[in-house]
Structure formats: C-alpha cells, structure tokens
Amino acid sequence: GAVVSQHPSRVICKSGTSVKIECRSLDFQATTMFWYRQFPKKSLMLMATSNEGSKATYEQGVEKDKFLINHASLTLSTLTVTSAHPEDSSFYICSARTGRDNSPLHFGNGTRLTVT
Amino acid sequence: EDQVTQSPEALRLQEGESSSLNCSYTVSGLRGLFWYRQDPGKGPEFLFTLYSAGEEKEKERLKATLTKKESFLHITAPKPEDSATYLCAVRNLMDSSYKLIFGSGTRLLVRP
Numbered sequence: 001g002a003v004v005s006q007h008p009s010r011v012i013c014k015s016g017t018s019v020k021i022e023c024r025s026l027d028f029q030a031t032t033m034f035w036y037r038q039f040p041k042k043s044l045m046l047m048a049t050s051n052e053g054s055k056a057t058y059e060q061g062v063e064k065d066k067f068l069i070n071h072a073s074l075t076l077s078t079l080t081v082t083s084a085h086p087e088d089s090s091f092y093i094c095s096a097r098t099g100r101d102n103s104p105l106h107f108g109n110g111t112r113l114t115v116t
Numbered sequence: 117e118d119q120v121t122q123s124p125e126a127l128r129l130q131e132g133e134s135s136s137l138n139c140s141y142t143v144s145g146l147r148g149l150f151w152y153r154q155d156p157g158k159g160p161e162f163l164f165t166l167y168s169a170g171e172e173k174e175k176e177r178l179k180a181t182l183t184k185k186e187s188f189l190h191i192t193a194p195k196p197e198d199s200a201t202y203l204c205a206v207r208n209l210m211d212s213s214y215k216l217i218f219g220s221g222t223r224l225l226v227r228p
Binding site for chain 1 (some may be wrong): 120150152157158159160162163165187203205213214215216219220221223
C-alpha cells in the first residue's frame with residue numbers, strides 16, 4: 001500500500017521552455033503532498049507543501065512563480081518548472097502521506113530534469 | 117535550528133561484515149525520527165519510524181535504535197543488495213506541517 005507514482009522519470013528540455021511533472025497517490029487519498037529537490041550526493045531539500053484545493057506553501061528561497069504547484073484533486077499534484085534554465089537541472093521528488101498523524105512520507109521515484 | 121548529521125558519508129563493507137550507521141540530530145523536541153533507503157535514480161523507500169529514546173525496530177538485516185541525541189542503523193551480515201544510500205530525517209514536535217529535516221545520507225556499498 002501507499003504507492004506514489006511520479007511521471008515522467010526523465011525529461012530533457014530546452015532553456016526557456018516549461019516542464020510539468022505529475023505526482024499521483026495510487027491507493028490512498030493525499031490531502032497534502034510535498035515536493036523536494038535533490039542535488040547529487042546531497043540531502044533532500046523541501047521546496048513546497050501542496051495542499052488539495054488551496055495554494056501551496058513554499059519554503060524560503062523557492063520562487064513560487066518559477067515552480068508552479070497545483071493540487072487539483074486528492075490524488076494528483078503537479079509541479080511546473082516555468083522558463084527553465086540549466087541551473088534548474090536537478091532530481092525532483094514528490095511525496096505524500098496517508099493522513100494519520102505520524103504516518104511516514106511515501107516518495108515517488110523522482111524526475112530527472114535536464115535543461116539544455 | 118533543527119539539524120541532522122549522518123556519518124560516515126560513505127561506507128564499504130564486505131558481504132557478511134556487520135556495521136552501524138549514525139544519525140545525530142538536534143531538535144527542540146522530537147516528534148519522530150525516520151529512516152529511508154534510496155537506490156540510485158529512485159525516490160526514498162521508507163524503512164522505520166522511531167518515536168522515543170530506547171525504542172528499537174527491526175526489519176530483516178536492519179535494526180534501528182534511538183537515543184536522545186542520535187539514532188543508529190545496524191546492519192547485520194549485509195548482502196550486496198543492501199547497497200544503497202540510507203537517509204535519516206527528523207520531525208520537530210511543534211511541527212504541524214509535516215516538514216522533515218533530512219541528513220545527507222550514508223552511501224553503503226557491500227561487496228560480494
């Protein structure tokens with residue numbers, strides 16, 4: 001149980017274009033999903049918390065206009081990287097939890113974004 | 117400021133050679149400490165949650181323990197398939213947003 005699916009697993013795009021990443025909870029409803037970014041050999045950095053039906057909460061230093069988050073249903077959150085630049089190249093991972101107070105986060109398999 | 121430090125950064129073991137990974141944490145109050153395993157190019161996979169000092173949890177060759185300042189992940193007689201990065205994360209007692217603070221991980225390589 002508690003499967004999180006993320007798509008695509010890899011994407012290459014040109015500078016200036018936008019890329020959308022989808023995160024789905026397959027067997028549970030997730031009122032809250034989380035988007036992380038991970039650099040090679042580094043820790044996971046929380047970018048934003050996505051709440052179903054309301055605006056996302058962004059961490060300090062994360063540009064909300066560049067990283068657009070939409071959580072339109074209890075099973076789907078999307079992250080759109082707008083006007084991508086090479087420095088946006090990274091590994092993006094979403095996660096979700098089932099809602100019980102201290103239930104663990106379950107992660108998707110990540111999206112490797114390369115901006116050329 | 118809440119902080120998590122993992123050591124060593126990397127660890128090489130022979131198959132069958134038991135060892136321990138360390139996760140030291142600083143948090144004003146601990147709501148939970150989490151261990152995850154991450155394979156290259158994949159998202160983290162949940163292993164354990166520990167809530168209070170003295171607690172232990174086991175799964176196959178892995179055992180996680182917790183004190184007031186650190187947690188250990190003991191690996192007994194590891195196999196090559198245990199090779200992965202192991203991540204530790206904490207959640208602050210006052211946190212209502214479920215924000216986890218992650219360490220940088222320990223990269224484990226088990227050679228046959």
